[in-house]
Amino acid sequence: MINAFAIETENLTKIYGSGNTEVVALQKTTIRIRRSEVVALLGPSGSGKSTFLTTVGLINAPTSGRIMIGGELIMDGTRALTDLPAFRRKHVGFVFQKSNLIPFLNARENVQIALELNGWTPRKARRRAIGLLDSLGVADRSEHFPTMLSGGQQQRVAVARALANEPNVILADEPTAALDSHRGRQVMQLFSEVAHAHGAAVIVVTHDQRSLDVFNTIYDMEDGVIRQGSLRQAHKHDDEASLR
Amino acid sequence: MNLATKDIRHNLGRFILTTVGVGMLLMVVMGMGGIYRGIIEDATLLIDTVGADLWIVQRNTRGPFAEVSRVPANLVHRTLAVPGAKTAREFVFHTIQRERGEIQRGQGKPIRIAVVGLSWPIDKGAWLPLVRGTPLSQNHYEMVADRTLGLSLGERVRLGKNSYTVVGITEGMISSSGDGLAFLTIADALDIQFDIPGEATRLEREARHTRGSLSDLGRAQPSITETAFKLPTEIAAIGPRQISAVMLTVLPGTSPDDVAAIISGWGDVSVYTADGQREFLLKGTVEKIRRQIGLFRVLLTIIAAVIMALILYTLTLDKLHDIALLKLIGAPNTRILGMILQQALILGMTGYGIAWVLGLKIFPMFPRRVILTGEDLMQLAAIVLAISVLSSILGIWKAMRVEPNEALTG
Numbered sequence: 001m002i003n004a005f006a007i008e009t010e011n012l013t014k015i016y017g018s019g020n021t022e023v024v025a026l027q028k029t030t031i032r033i034r035r036s037e038v039v040a041l042l043g044p045s046g047s048g049k050s051t052f053l054t055t056v057g058l059i060n061a062p063t064s065g066r067i068m069i070g071g072e073l074i075m076d077g078t079r080a081l082t083d084l085p086a087f088r089r090k091h092v093g094f095v096f097q098k099s100n101l102i103p104f105l106n107a108r109e110n111v112q113i114a115l116e117l118n119g120w121t122p123r124k125a126r127r128r129a130i131g132l133l134d135s136l137g138v139a140d141r142s143e144h145f146p147t148m149l150s151g152g153q154q155q156r157v158a159v160a161r162a163l164a165n166e167p168n169v170i171l172a173d174e175p176t177a178a179l180d181s182h183r184g185r186q187v188m189q190l191f192s193e194v195a196h197a198h199g200a201a202v203i204v205v206t207h208d209q210r211s212l213d214v215f216n217t218i219y220d221m222e223d224g225v226i227r228q229g230s231l232r233q234a235h236k237h238d239d240e241a242s243l244r
Numbered sequence: 245m246n247l248a249t250k251d252i253r254h255n256l257g258r259f260i261l262t263t264v265g266v267g268m269l270l271m272v273v274m275g276m277g278g279i280y281r282g283i284i285e286d287a288t289l290l291i292d293t294v295g296a297d298l299w300i301v302q303r304n305t306r307g308p309f310a311e312v313s314r315v316p317a318n319l320v321h322r323t324l325a326v327p328g329a330k331t332a333r334e335f336v337f338h339t340i341q342r343e344r345g346e347i348q349r350g351q352g353k354p355i356r357i358a359v360v361g362l363s364w365p366i367d368k369g370a371w372l373p374l375v376r377g378t379p380l381s382q383n384h385y386e387m388v389a390d391r392t393l394g395l396s397l398g399e400r401v402r403l404g405k406n407s408y409t410v411v412g413i414t415e416g417m418i419s420s421s422g423d424g425l426a427f428l429t430i431a432d433a434l435d436i437q438f439d440i441p442g443e444a445t446r447l448e449r450e451a452r453h454t455r456g457s458l459s460d461l462g463r464a465q466p467s468i469t470e471t472a473f474k475l476p477t478e479i480a481a482i483g484p485r486q487i488s489a490v491m492l493t494v495l496p497g498t499s500p501d502d503v504a505a506i507i508s509g510w511g512d513v514s515v516y517t518a519d520g521q522r523e524f525l526l527k528g529t530v531e532k533i534r535r536q537i538g539l540f541r542v543l544l545t546i547i548a549a550v551i552m553a554l555i556l557y558t559l560t561l562d563k564l565h566d567i568a569l570l571k572l573i574g575a576p577n578t579r580i581l582g583m584i585l586q587q588a589l590i591l592g593m594t595g596y597g598i599a600w601v602l603g604l605k606i607f608p609m610f611p612r613r614v615i616l617t618g619e620d621l622m623q624l625a626a627i628v629l630a631i632s633v634l635s636s637i638l639g640i641w642k643a644m645r646v647e648p649n650e651a652l653t654g
């Protein structure tokens with residue numbers, strides 16, 4: 001679907017717990033993100049950023065509302081309309097702050113497994129994994145286990161894995177928290193390049209104010225409510241990214 | 245990419261230690277089975293190898309293995325006259341315990357010998373599984389000994405008043421209580437059994453003489469009491485030698501049961517088939533130990549299963565975060581189930597292999613036979629397979645409940 005948004009949510013709500021312990025982490029959020037759009041999500045701790053990301057990433061069922069990805073209705077309330085693991089491995093790539101990599105697989109295998117899960121033959125998957133690691137500048141570490149990699153190297157391997165299946169949606173939760181600002185910026189730029197090269201929508205939760213210029217759109221989140229960013233004007237597409 | 249082997253490779257040291265532990269546990273289970281098998285085999289060994297169709301024993305006893313049986317030696321001739329009888333042999337069986345220093349050069353460790361009398365000259369022990377030497381070649385002062393007795397070929401062994409030369413060595417000839425067998429002629433076996441000290445003989449002769457001289461016959465004919473000082477075999481009324489049993493083989497085409505039917509009519513003896521004798525041993529003498537070991541084996545199997553389940557469960561617990569991560573990147577449940585199941589099978593089968601190799605090295609050093617039969621090994625393999633699958637269930641159950649977003653915490 002050419003005109004479809006990469007990600008659309010409709011009154012997406014997530015409530016943790018019940019009664020006294022009830023926390024509304026996400027409040028009736030309606031948001032649309034286009035293909036090739038790179039979005040930053042800012043907000044104080046506990047505002048619900050991770051919740052939004054995991055809900056949209058289909059690993060955290062919403063309490064109510066709808067999620068559409070690539071124009072296809074995936075979640076209607078708590079009801080899944082497709083095989084979520086299968087959908088995830090084809091269309092969603094994740095990068096998180098830490099504990100991203102499977103410790104008993106080396107860098108190359110961490111990327112390769114994501115491809116093999118999608119039906120790639122081991123031989124082809126291996127070749128592509130090495131290619132991806134090479135393009136991220138960690139080819140020389142491809143046979144190293146995660147514990148033998150620096151934080152930045154680990155993060156780049158995680159990015160390689162997120163990109164491996166050319167997903168429509170890339171979700172990153174503070175991916176640069178463990179990196180120095182230079183490396184952090186490199187990773188952000190990488191997301192931007194991938195978004196434009198493959199037409200993927202990218203949502204990055206970040207606290208890093210310095211790399212915000214990389215993003216098309218900036219959202220602020222507070223108490224489960226997402227608003228168009230006021231910190232600074234995104235330099236393009238901001239009129240098209242819509243928010244209700 | 246095989247996740248199970250990748251994980252094992254990454255934690256190889258731990259996996260090897262775990263497998264060796266499981267292997268040793270399985271070796272004990274295997275050994276228990278082997279001991280069980282050994283006891284049954286040993287119990288029935290003599291009956292199976294001696295090749296008798298019928299055993300004729302003292303009336304109402306279950307001799308000669310399960311209890312003491314006494315029959316007169318001349319019973320051999322009586323049974324041979326029964327239609328259908330082919331051969332009849334005397335059988336003497338008793339166990340002696342001596343100190344090694346008493347019977348050979350060496351230190352005073354106890355040695356138990358199960359003495360079997362062979363019916364010379366019909367039976368020279370040609371049927372024995374000899375590994376060295378020859379069967380008996382003369383009717384006195386020779387013996388064939390089992391290797392477990394620790395006697396060497398040509399060695400002279402002192403038993404009772406005589407010395408016996410070891411002319412042959414057998415292998416695996418064990419009594420039902422696990423003692424090595426020694427084969428001598430009936431006459432020698434009886435000599436050893438009724439080795440009466442000189443003083444006892446003198447006292448008995450004196451007593452006999454006194455009884456004789458007090459009887460009417462002795463008073464009327466004093467010379468008759470002089471026979472009291474002769475050898476027992478030369479005294480007419482003292483009666484024939486007592487043996488343990490008579491072994492009978494029947495003519496081809498004759499049913500042992502038909503022959504047994506005739507003999508069972510005799511008032512002084514009972515008759516059993518070889519199968520009947522085997523039953524007595526399995527249902528009587530070795531039954532309790534057999535059950536004991538059988539139950540122990542079942543218990544060990546259960547313990548092995550529980551331990552394996554715990555190991556697999558903790559292995560899975562250690563991996564919960566990784567499993568959540570795998571699920572996050574879209575690994576289906578079947579893939580994760582496969583990983584745990586494969587690890588369980590690798591653990592079980594490698595452990596089994598270790599048990600087998602260790603067992604082959606260690607079991608021959610056991611004092612009693614540990615017999616690993618192909619059937620038992622296959623059965624244990626099947627049990628290990630089942631245990632592996634069952635014990636992984638707990639881990640799998642845990643892994644299936646892991647939510648992908650658990651990868652993000654911790």
Ligand SMILES: Nc1ncnc2c1ncn2[C@@H]1O[C@H](COP(=O)(O)OP(=O)(O)OP(=O)(O)O)[C@@H](O)[C@H]1O
Binds near residue numbers: 024046
């Ligand atoms: N599994 C959960 N059970 C109950 N409450 C939760 C759970 N996860 C998050 N919350 C609550 O939901 C709210 C939003 O949490 P969330 O992790 O989305 O915040 P965040 O914006 O990512 O914060 P941070 O910047 O610290 O990562 C918080 O109040 C948190 O306590």
Ligand SMILES: [Mg+2]
Binds near residue numbers: 050
């Ligand atoms: Mg967060």
